[in-house]
Amino acid sequence: MPAGKLHVKKGDQVFILSGKDKGKKGKVLSALPNEKKVTVEGINIIKRHARPTQKVPQGGIREMEAPIYADKVMVVCPSCQKQTKTFDVKLSSGKKIRSCKKCGEYIDK
Ligand SMILES: [Zn+2]
Numbered sequence: 001m002p003a004g005k006l007h008v009k010k011g012d013q014v015f016i017l018s019g020k021d022k023g024k025k026g027k028v029l030s031a032l033p034n035e036k037k038v039t040v041e042g043i044n045i046i047k048r049h050a051r052p053t054q055k056v057p058q059g060g061i062r063e064m065e066a067p068i069y070a071d072k073v074m075v076v077c078p079s080c081q082k083q084t085k086t087f088d089v090k091l092s093s094g095k096k097i098r099s100c101k102k103c104g105e106y107i108d109k
Pocket of ligand 1: 077078079080081082084100101102103104105
């Protein structure tokens with residue numbers, strides 16, 4: 001695997017293996033390969049104070065997802081709905097796509 005590449009990418013459904021959100025599932029919002037982290041929808045929510053704006057002059061608290069380490073998540077297979085390890089399959093076109101180790105279906109479209 002080339003440096004800076006993660007086993008998950010934006011749009012994947014993932015299962016959280018550890019931490020306060022252990023056992024939950026969510027969609028990868030962004031992948032940060034250089035930090036080996038991902039942000040996952042609804043996972044590791046932190047509260048940030050928002051600056052007052054014209055619309056919300058008193059400011060407020062904004063909730064947002066903080067990145068978590070990519071090795072704490074596993075891909076959820078869109079075919080069998082299980083968290084799984086993946087392996088690369090090389091297509092005749094030369095393109096590599098990920099497949100589910102449990103059911104063998106392609107994960108990438
Ligand atoms: Zn599967």
